[in-house]
Amino acid sequence: MNSLLMHPGVPLIIASILILIFKGKANILSLGAILVSFVLLILFLPANNLEFIFLDYNFIFFDYSKLSFLFCLVFLLIALLGKIFSIYRDCYKEKALILLYIASSITVIFSGDFITLYIFWEIMAISSSMIIWSSGTKQASKAGIRYLQVHLFGGVILLMGIIGLYMDTGNLQIRHLDLYSWYNWLMLTGFLLNAGAPPFSHWLPDAYPEGSYSSTIFLSAYTTKTSVFILIMTFAGEEILIYFGLYMIMYGIIYALLENDIRKILSYSIVNQVGFMIVGIGIGTELAINGASAHAFSHIIYKGLLLMSAGSVIYMINKRKCTDVGGLYKTMPITATCGIIGALAISAFPLTSGFISKSMILDSSINQNLIYVWVLLLIGSAGVFLHAGIKFPWFVFFHRDKNIITTDPPMYMKLSMITASIICIGIGIFPAILYDILPYATNYVPYTGNHVISQLHLLIFSGLAFFISLKYLERTLTITLDFDWVYRDKGRYINKLVVLMQTLLNNLMLKMSLKNIKGKFLVFENYVMRQATVSVMVTLVLITLTVFLLLNII
Amino acid sequence: MNDRNKIFYTLLLLINLAPYLYGFYDFDKVNFGIDNFIGFYAIFGFIACLALIILAKLLAIFLKKGETYYDE
Incomplete structure (x- = not known):
């Protein structure tokens, strides 16, 4: 039908x-x-x-x-x-x-x-x-x-x-595109912006x-x-994506290490994990594309699981900062167990879904002889364990016991977390379930001695590094500046400029006694005043549209 | 170093060495020839994590601000 x-x-x-x-x-x-x-x-x-x-x-x-x-x-x-x-x-x-x-x-x-x-x-x-x-x-x-x-x-x-x-071209069908024309660069920018690529x-x-x-x-x-x-559909195999992805991997780790809000840590690790997928897309071989899609599949499930366990903590005790929680494994054992399974899956521990998907991306970089990419991906894998694999469960469920009296969340919340945990482990033990539905047919074997041992050693010693430097990782009540500072902080000056121009215009209109127009103009002024960032973004959009029009005229 | 730490580090050493002793690791299938010695991944992971933490701490000097930074 x-x-x-x-x-x-x-x-x-x-x-x-x-x-x-x-x-x-x-x-x-x-x-x-x-x-x-x-x-x-x-x-x-x-x-x-x-x-x-x-x-x-x-x-x-x-x-x-x-x-x-x-x-x-x-x-x-x-x-x-x-x-x-x-x-x-x-x-x-x-x-x-x-x-x-x-x-x-x-x-x-x-x-x-x-x-x-x-x-x-x-x-x-x-x-x-x-x-x-x-x-x-x-x-x-x-x-x-x-x-x-x-x-x-x-x-x-x-x-x-x-x-x-x-x-x-007159053809709008979704297909593989190249980067030889300016409009394809614009489309790439639009897509990457949604993926959380730098600087946005x-x-x-x-x-x-x-x-x-x-x-x-x-x-x-x-x-x-x-x-x-x-x-994957449009720009697979473009080398520039590898650099974007590597930057996102490092960005996610470093910002998550400095973060205090539980769900912000997990959000930074979304950027980090999407970075792995973008690297896979940039490498562009069949194995890499398979790896990127498999990683997207497993990432959605274990990130959902991690956010469910964070959500359960917020639902039960209404606290969202690492500095406010701790020692919850005693009172919320099921939430803690599911959270730890999610954390192991995101760090690609053997027998979890993350392991069988991330190995494909790493191996594709080896097959293409990209040694620097491989080394950086390896550092990234160690860092994932550092910022999400240990940091999240440690500061929420262990660390200092704050003696918070609570219980595990209600039945359906537990049911959903347990199901997600089973999926994470199930895919890890039976990778064929996932490999069968990947875009390219594959006979990839994730569980070789070298894979398992290298990954285990990498993770165990990352954990050691975490506990050695625990003193320096204590959470503080701070935020970390990011690119949005440009328009959230400096935006104030642009806004002041806008207000100044409006005052000048108002005075001009007052002199010319055009009261009717002034009344309408004030409404607009109030609207712009409400959010400093609105005016900045409107300016940005207008500038880009002007550039676009100019490009067309030329 | 107290006894507990001694046991802990001995265990770590065993975890690191055991797979090589039993021959689970195939030295013919190493990547780029740089991971052909015992404990490469352990040392790599350890140093990488310390480097990341130091980098984060250095960036924090410039980037960390009070929670009410944007609310003024």
Whole structure:
């Protein structure tokens, strides 16, 4: 059957609308919709492309490939686990928005042309920032605005690239692109911005931890991984991606080491892990692409697990900083165990899902004779254990016992964490489950003596280094400056400049006694005054658009 | 060094050496020829982590600010 209703994203959108109409019944509707999507994905895979012609343009909503099947499968899996985890969260709007967010990211990975991709790319940006806002705190509303600004900025750049591509080639089908033309560079920038690449990596640790205890699980899974997917489709094998990825790996480790907020540590490690995938995409061989997609799959599950255990801590004791918690393994044994399994999986311990996927990326660098890349990836692997593998469980569940009286979270939250742990270990023990659905056929063997021993030694001695320098890793009540300082701190000066110009204009208008216009102008002034960063981002967008227009005239 | 530490470091040494003694590690399949001696990965991991911590601490001098830095 070949109809729009067969698309796996459609049940999610329908459920999302129904939740908003009924103002409730969110759990049953979302779980039902996700199960229907699963059935659609597995049983009724449309053999043909799903196309929709509007205004003489052919929108391709469903372009099936093995890669998109893999990503859709893991997207639905984490959606199911996350929805079970968030059953106790009482906010139907957030749940409806999450379904919209999932549906749009699924449509992005199935879309066959850049316009469809762009539309759902922007829906993703808007719905995810609304998810951040729905946690209801003051920090969340500010962080959500900053998040939206970065993503809309990225969206403008992406759109410019797409328009350029269309004007030059007239073909908007998603395909492998080269980096010989300026518009492809713009598209690469737009995609990388969503992956958390430098210099705009800060949006991720800035915004994700401000979501509610359950919504962060969803936020962590979709935006960066759709970007990984689209980079595999378009820019696989571009050498520049290796450098971006290596920078992200180091950035994630160093910033996470300095961080105090539990979920910010985990967010920095998302940047770090996506860095591994980007390196894999940059290497671009079949093994590397397999490694990047397998790593995306396992990363989504174990990062979800880690954020679930962090979310359980926040749900039970409402504390989010390392300095406020400690010694929780006594009172929350199941949460601690699941958190440790997630931490072992992210550090790629043998018998976990991280090991079987990360080894592929490391081996692909060896096969291509990229010795420096391999050495840096190895340092990165050691650093992952340092900043996420030990640091997160140690400071939350052990370290100084703060004698906090609490228990493990309620049943469904435990159920979801335990299921995710089983998946992490199951894939680690039976890697064939994952290897069979990778984009390229593979007979890769992760469990060789050399692999296991090198990885174990690397990790055990990283752990030793952690405990030796524990005194210097004590958490402090500080934040770490990042690139956003440029517009959050220096932005104040730009804003002052804007205000100064407005005052001058006002005085001018006063002299010319144009009171009517002045009244309208004041409204605008108040709006700009509200957020220093809004004016900066508007200026940036206007400048990029001007550059784009100039390029066209030339 | 007290007795507990002695036991700990002996254990670490054993963990490091055991796989080589039993021959689980194949020296013919080393990568780039730099990991062909016993304990390469252990030393590498240890030094890499210390270097990362030192780097982070150095950057912290410039980048760490009070929690209310942006709220003024």
